[in-house]
Amino acid sequence: MSTATDDRxxxxxxxxxxxxxxKSALIETLHTAQETxxxxxxxxxxxxxxxxxxxxxxxxxxxxxxxYFRLKPKGKHNVVVCMGTACYIKGSxxxxxxxxxxxxxxxxxxxxxxxxxLLSARCFGSCSLAPVVVYDNVPKGKVTVEDxxxxxxxxxx
Ligand code: FES
Numbered sequence: 476m477s478t479a480t481d482d483r484x485x486x487x488x489x490x491x492x493x494x495x496x497x498k499s500a501l502i503e504t505l506h507t508a509q510e511t512x513x514x515x516x517x518x519x520x521x522x523x524x525x526x527x528x529x530x531x532x533x534x535x536x537x538x539x540x541x542x543y544f545r546l547k548p549k550g551k552h553n554v555v556v557c558m559g560t561a562c563y564i565k566g567s568x569x570x571x572x573x574x575x576x577x578x579x580x581x582x583x584x585x586x587x588x589x590x591x592x593l594l595s596a597r598c599f600g601s602c603s604l605a606p607v608v609v610y611d612n613v614p615k616g617k618v619t620v621e622d623x624x625x626x627x628x629x630x631x632x
Contacts, residue, residue, distance in 0.1 A: 481614070483511050484522060486600035491526050498527050505538055513555035513594035513609070514545040548592030549585040552631050554623075555609040556582075559598030566620075567606035571595065573620045574627065590631050 490507040494500040504527065508519050515538050524534040538544045556562075556571045571582065574593055578586055585592040601607050604616025608623055610630050615622075 482600035483614070486511050486598060487519070487522070488526065489600075491523070496527055498529055501527060501529065501534065501537055502541075505534075505544055509544060510597040511599065513553070513596045514548055516547065516612075548594060549589060550592035551590050552611050552627075553592040553594060554611075554627055554630075555594040555596050556623075557597075557599050557605070557607045557609075558595045559602065559605075561598075561602035561605040562607055565605040567608070570606060570608060570618060570620050570623045573624060577624060577627075591627065 487504075487508055491500075491504055494503065501523070504523055505515060508523060509515055512519055520534050520538055521531055523529075524531040527534075538546060554574065556567050556574070558567055558571070571593075575581055578591055578593065580586055580591070580593050582593055582595045596609075599607050599609065599614060601614060601616060604614075606618050607614055607616050608618045608626070609615070610626050615626065618626075
């Protein structure tokens with residue numbers, strides 16, 4: 476998914492704009508990015524570096540320095556459930572609960588076989604499509620519990 480068509484990048488862009496693209500707000504920006512994406516992927520870090528006009532090595536260095544930041548989910552596959560208000564109202568908490576029950580893991584955890592990591596995010600910026608779930612970096616909207624469980628089964632088989 477490109478940065479131009481992925482609403483999550485718009486959310487991140489708005490946040491950086493609000494802070495005046497201030498280089499000294501890098502940590503705050505990384506927090507926002509992690510809340511938006513569930514983790515900090517290389518494309519996301521490059522996007523931040525470019526927008527804040529910082530060397531990629533600096534952004535990567537800060538992201539790896541703090542234990543709080545997660546550079547990638549541990550599992551081979553990952554699912555990120557949006558827990559923002561719009562998605563929550565439309566039942567994303569139920570989707571999350573079912574995934575937790577089915578795979579025996581909590582948010583932030585990975586199955587013992589390292590196949591699936593479950594993450595949550597605050598808002599992907601696609602609220603009109605709530606509830607939204609991202610499967611291996613592909614966002615899907617208006618998701619039901621059943622859709623979500625099927626999607627994950629397909630993804631990990
Ligand atoms: S609250 Fe889920 S996309 Fe905005």
